[in-house]
Amino acid sequence: MADTLPSAPWTARADLAALVAALDPDAQGLCRWVGGAVRDTLLGLAVKDIDMATSLVPEETTARLAAAGIKAVPTGIAHGTVTAVLAGGPVEITTLRRDVSTDGRHATVAFSGDWREDAARRDFTINALYADPRTLEVFDYFGGLADLAARRVRFIGAAEQRIREDYLRILRYFRFQARFGSLPADAEAEAAVSALAPGMKGLSRERIAMELLNLLGLPDPAATVQRMADLGVLAQILPEASAAPLLALVAAEAREGIAPNALRRLAAMLPADRPVVDQVGARLRLSAAQRKHLLAVAARVPDEGDPRALAYRIGRDEALDRLLIGGASAAPLIGWDVPRFPLKGGEIVARGVGAGPEVARILRTVEAKWISAGFDNARIPALLDAELAA
Known part of the structure; x- marks a missing residue:
């Protein structure tokens, strides 16, 4: 594994160069890229988030950013983190730290000026790689480069x-x-x-x-x-979960060309039992939308019938998940948008039916026949005529 970062789009960003110049104008080694951006660049992967470590205390970081006209947000000031808002995206800048105490959930930290000390408090060797922002030299204190080459966590x-x-x-x-x-x-x-x-x-x-x-x-x-x-x-x-269904689901996603989805995979691991799924969603503090989706997917049955009819009834995403989890093809839903039923109650009233429950009944009956006819809007007049005649 190289001990220098290869060229990547983010390493050539002008706004990042301006950030480095603001924090370390005399190239004293006061700041370095750290963590995922370094690791992923060494692996040739696209970089999403960029983090920087610095020996400057947060107040000095903020002052230098302000002097350079760079907006700074104190996103985690108690733990030494300031976010620089740049044109190309935010960068989290964190002062070098060492752990003072930990309780299994949170750590009390103190600021440090020692790069190795900062690296020592990180979790994995592959996440404790630093890079000089000017020379792109990689600093590795715990064998992270060798572990990265060996794909060892x-x-x-x-x-x-x-x-x-x-x-x-x-x-x-x-x-x-x-x-x-x-x-x-x-x-x-x-x-x-x-x-x-x-x-x-x-x-x-x-x-x-x-x-x-x-x-x-x-x-x-x-x-x-x-x-x-x-x-x-x-x-x-x-x-409540079983790992076994994941293998088949991942294979089905690949076969159908459907992107991975974490909630779908969680649903596959859970039993098709709505009360149990609801308990899991509540325990994990999932959002209302996530819990609703899991519950819809949990109601799956062995034979889902017409995929498009299912999607119309419960939603396209929910239907796609149920089909994939059940081993059925989701191809009929790919690139297909759920249509809206075009018939309105007013049109039935205009045909002489009194407003009330009968209108609702006719709407439901015509809608069911329209679904069975493949959502063919051209069939609506004939379907309505037949129902009124009956």
Whole structure:
């Protein structure tokens, strides 16, 4: 693995060069790119978020940004993070830190001037890579470059200690394993996540849901989720779930050319039992829209019938998920928009039917026949005539 960042679109951004000039005008090494942007660039992947570490304290960071006319937002000032608002997108700038104390959920930190000390408090070696913004030289304190080359996800220091600092790192481990790792996995990491999995019960449900959905949204997390089940981790956060359906669903998505969807995959792992699914949605603090979607998908039946009729009844996305999970083809829904029933009650009243329940009954009957006719609007007049005649 190279010890210098390769050229990438983001490394040539003028607004980032201006940011570096504002914080470190004399090239004293006061700031470096860190984390995902460095890791993903080394792997040749597209970079979404850019983070910077600096030896400057937050107040000095803010002052230098202001002097350069760069808007600064104190997004996490207590933990040393200031966000610079740039034309090409925001950049989080965090002062070098060291942990003072941890309780398994949160850490108390102190600012530091030591790059290695800052790296030591990060979770995995592949996330503790820094790069000089001018020379693009990579700084690696814990063997992250070798681990990246080997596709090995390894905790910095003792795995058990790092997990006890924040039990969410168990789920982060599996997310990074699904995205970057290879098999066999790091033995020490697997032993630690299995032994300490019960500690996740102290985490907030929102944090668990966020990591779980991020994991399930990856291209192919099936093998990793199965490993979570084998190691007893899945049962700690989602005892109702089974990892087995994921393999078939991921294959179906690939076969049909449908993009991964974390909520669909979560639905596949849960039983087709609405009360159970509702409990899971509430426990994970999912949004009302997410819970509604899960409940609609949970109502699946062995034979869904006409895919378009199903989509009309429950929604296109919900129908697509039910079909894929059930092993049926979703091809009839690809590129198809759910139509609107064109007949209105006023048109029936105009034909001499008194307003009231009879109008509603006729609407329902004609709508059902219109659905059976393949949503053919041209058939509406004949269908209405036949119903009125009857």
